Amino acid sequence: MLIVSVAFFLLILIGMPVAFAIGISGALFFVQNPDLPFTIPVQVTISMTQNFALLAVPLFILAGNFMNKSGITEQLLNLASVMTGRWKGGLAQVSIALSALMGGVSGSAIADAAMQARMLGAGMLQRGMSKGFAAGVLSFGSLLTPVIPPGLGMILYGTIGQVSIGRLFAAGFAPALLLWAALGMTVWIVARRRGYPAERTARMPVREVGSALRGGLWALLFPVFLLVGLRMGVFTPSEIGAFAVVYAMFIGVFVYRKLRRASFLEALEGSLADVGSVMFLIALSAIFTYGIVLESVPDLVAEWIMAVTGGLNGAMLLIVLALLIAGFFIDSTVLIIMLTPIFLPLVKDLGGDPVHFGMVFIIAATIGNFTPPVGAAMYAVCSILRCPVGVYTRESVPFFLAVALVTLALVFFPGLVLFIPDLIFGAS
Amino acid sequence: MTRVYDLICKAEAAIAGSFLIVMVALIFLGGVARMMHVPLNWTTDVATCLFAWACFFCADVAWRRDALMSIELVTERLTPARQRLLVLVNLVIIALFLLFVIGSGFWLSWVSRARSFQGIPGVSYSLVTMSLPVGGLLLLTTTCLKIRDEIRGRATHRAHAL
Amino acid sequence: ETFTLRFNHVLSPSEPFHEGFQTWAKRVEERTNGGLKMRVFHSAQLGVEEDIIEQMRQGANVGQNTDAARLGSYVPGIAVINGPYFVETLDEVKRLSSSPTVKKWMDELAASRGLRVVCFDWVQGYRNFFTNKPVTTPADLASQRIRTPPAPIWQESIRALGAAPVAMAFGDMYPALQQKAIDGVELVYNNIPGGRFYEVLKYANETKHIMLINFEVVSAQFFDKLPKDYQTALVEECQKAGQETSARILASEEKVRAQLKERGMTITENIDLAAFRKAGEKAYQALNLTEARAAVYKDIGK
Ligand code: NA
Ligand code: NA
Numbered sequence: 001m002l003i004v005s006v007a008f009f010l011l012i013l014i015g016m017p018v019a020f021a022i023g024i025s026g027a028l029f030f031v032q033n034p035d036l037p038f039t040i041p042v043q044v045t046i047s048m049t050q051n052f053a054l055l056a057v058p059l060f061i062l063a064g065n066f067m068n069k070s071g072i073t074e075q076l077l078n079l080a081s082v083m084t085g086r087w088k089g090g091l092a093q094v095s096i097a098l099s100a101l102m103g104g105v106s107g108s109a110i111a112d113a114a115m116q117a118r119m120l121g122a123g124m125l126q127r128g129m130s131k132g133f134a135a136g137v138l139s140f141g142s143l144l145t146p147v148i149p150p151g152l153g154m155i156l157y158g159t160i161g162q163v164s165i166g167r168l169f170a171a172g173f174a175p176a177l178l179l180w181a182a183l184g185m186t187v188w189i190v191a192r193r194r195g196y197p198a199e200r201t202a203r204m205p206v207r208e209v210g211s212a213l214r215g216g217l218w219a220l221l222f223p224v225f226l227l228v229g230l231r232m233g234v235f236t237p238s239e240i241g242a243f244a245v246v247y248a249m250f251i252g253v254f255v256y257r258k259l260r261r262a263s264f265l266e267a268l269e270g271s272l273a274d275v276g277s278v279m280f281l282i283a284l285s286a287i288f289t290y291g292i293v294l295e296s297v298p299d300l301v302a303e304w305i306m307a308v309t310g311g312l313n314g315a316m317l318l319i320v321l322a323l324l325i326a327g328f329f330i331d332s333t334v335l336i337i338m339l340t341p342i343f344l345p346l347v348k349d350l351g352g353d354p355v356h357f358g359m360v361f362i363i364a365a366t367i368g369n370f371t372p373p374v375g376a377a378m379y380a381v382c383s384i385l386r387c388p389v390g391v392y393t394r395e396s397v398p399f400f401l402a403v404a405l406v407t408l409a410l411v412f413f414p415g416l417v418l419f420i421p422d423l424i425f426g427a428s
Numbered sequence: 429m430t431r432v433y434d435l436i437c438k439a440e441a442a443i444a445g446s447f448l449i450v451m452v453a454l455i456f457l458g459g460v461a462r463m464m465h466v467p468l469n470w471t472t473d474v475a476t477c478l479f480a481w482a483c484f485f486c487a488d489v490a491w492r493r494d495a496l497m498s499i500e501l502v503t504e505r506l507t508p509a510r511q512r513l514l515v516l517v518n519l520v521i522i523a524l525f526l527l528f529v530i531g532s533g534f535w536l537s538w539v540s541r542a543r544s545f546q547g548i549p550g551v552s553y554s555l556v557t558m559s560l561p562v563g564g565l566l567l568l569t570t571t572c573l574k575i576r577d578e579i580r581g582r583a584t585h586r587a588h589a590l
Numbered sequence: 591e592t593f594t595l596r597f598n599h600v601l602s603p604s605e606p607f608h609e610g611f612q613t614w615a616k617r618v619e620e621r622t623n624g625g626l627k628m629r630v631f632h633s634a635q636l637g638v639e640e641d642i643i644e645q646m647r648q649g650a651n652v653g654q655n656t657d658a659a660r661l662g663s664y665v666p667g668i669a670v671i672n673g674p675y676f677v678e679t680l681d682e683v684k685r686l687s688s689s690p691t692v693k694k695w696m697d698e699l700a701a702s703r704g705l706r707v708v709c710f711d712w713v714q715g716y717r718n719f720f721t722n723k724p725v726t727t728p729a730d731l732a733s734q735r736i737r738t739p740p741a742p743i744w745q746e747s748i749r750a751l752g753a754a755p756v757a758m759a760f761g762d763m764y765p766a767l768q769q770k771a772i773d774g775v776e777l778v779y780n781n782i783p784g785g786r787f788y789e790v791l792k793y794a795n796e797t798k799h800i801m802l803i804n805f806e807v808v809s810a811q812f813f814d815k816l817p818k819d820y821q822t823a824l825v826e827e828c829q830k831a832g833q834e835t836s837a838r839i840l841a842s843e844e845k846v847r848a849q850l851k852e853r854g855m856t857i858t859e860n861i862d863l864a865a866f867r868k869a870g871e872k873a874y875q876a877l878n879l880t881e882a883r884a885a886v887y888k889d890i891g892k
Pocket of ligand 1: 108150
């Protein structure tokens, strides 16, 4: 695997698309081991697309794009602006609130970041915010979307690790509020120092607040429908993405009446490249993973963690750090698929709660979407804002520190994560 | 030649898009049918089969639009001539990899043609396996066109400078 | 010359089978003085079952723990072994190995499909229905949605016994039960504690409708390359470890059963087995397996 890893970094350095770099370097393992059938690389790549849980990836991307064309997003933006427009940092605060509101309907950070960059990016620059700051907020803010249920990470982790997805969903609310507070405070501090304006100075008339709430009602109701749908047994968790797509289309056509033939096709057309870039990377990463398993790297890592740390907290801290570092280079979806089977049994053996660990694990892995050099959300935002990665990196350090600190804090306070699921489903 | 290629691109997008929509419909239908106590067990197999094709067709759409993520922290510091050389090196390695994927993909589809779907016996699983080599052919075509553009020095849409 | 066999299974490392496979591997290695090494991979680490089977057919040095339903898609007759009430005791399982009909199928599997069955003495236990309503007759299963593997023999067997079969991934079962997307599952006792299914299911109905026999399969090409004494070691140690593990599992079912009772599950024992056996017939008819069954029964004197 040493040659494979070196090849991976080399290919990344010469600017090869990450998907190809991971597939090509992974294939080198088979050159080194000629006793393995040469068809395994294609076989494992195809099998990745046959994993029913992974269907949630394209479904959430589709749902996000349909929501944008169906008018839900604009209504939520209006609501977000009413809620946070008077805070320091104005549009930046609005964007974080929008991620939280979108979180109730969407499950993918990447889709949220790309959508918000298109919607709010230009406005933030117009209001005098620096490119790096705007890109940092848009990118890191989208962390709230998958943490508030439904979330792609929870579905993958729950399916792979056989952990109750209902409990995982419920566990997302409190950490999401903490992350929101941490990001909002970071924006507030930077805005105060640099004099970024608030959106409004005057209080909103009650009538307008009411109409904003009414406008966002259909989106705010979605998590409720979702829970009812789950409770009534209409859908299994891996089918929620399909439910979200149908809901977005229904609202767009019948409620806001904005989704027409042309906008439907536009949304679909726009989804193709998004689905392709994310799924191709995930599928080809199976080639890379095969060598890792065959060389027993997971067992070695688990043994090493056990040896270095004594107890549960130490192991979890080490895992979070490892995830943040691995997240620099590896996509969050791939991290969850690859590492859940390694870390979850380890944590269970040490007496950890699978829902508590899951939440920490999912947040830490998702942060990798926003950190250079490999980060899908970062890439989406930077390319839309035309922001160089160097500038983005410099100005997003405070956001990284804020969310990393919250994640580390969650390790020590399992109660914060678990009290809502315990309230809904009873103590485990 | 260009007209034929344009047509292929349009067909590719149309197929990928419709497959994604049919996938949504099938999963939705499967849930509703199960709720009505008449489970349809073929919907999962058909949905995942369509997904494989949609995946690799979408991958080509993304590749053609330069939407595959890459890191150009180092390459952007090089002289334009060296950058071009590096892009060519990249594309040639990718083309070789795709040739391997196409070859072994078609080979696997052929030798494992006896394997059937778990839920729909009698239908060969090669229907899924073929998605990768066929998608690979499209990706290879895109790669070759990129190589041609690079050599002619009129790269129409260069990768986003990050 | 030394050989390595990579053996894959989809069960978790805590299942008794994993320990059994490791014992098998250790004994083979000892008996061949390290000439034939076996590495056991749990949790489908090497890939999904169907992929591994295809790799074996291409001659790779891999092995897989699988069932008659999957092998039945290569040699149709084999699927019969996965039918309802086909065999009902460990002794009958042992007698299967000497059945000429079964042997013919195994030879065909090796010769024309490249899959060598090393042994099939590994029994996971009896499949029972676990539901939220008591089940004593096939009529009690009417319109109950029961999760079952997707292969035709599974689907038809569960349909024949009166339920509506639902194909679903193992990991989706718990949430699906919790949300009432399905009404029950059919599993062996040993699957219940690990999956915490006692939290979402009330009744364990001891229908014992399938004695779940597993097959240890390797590539025929790989097997034929091994020296004769290595082949013998691989087969004999497979049988021995398999029989030990199966006996241990059947014995432990009693413990699991008591444990589940303690956790609030009700055991339904007064099952109308005659009615279930009769209902099960339909599965053999639907899949055209009645003749295959008659041939095997004649061989083993059942
Ligand atoms: Na969400
Ligand atoms: Na990253």
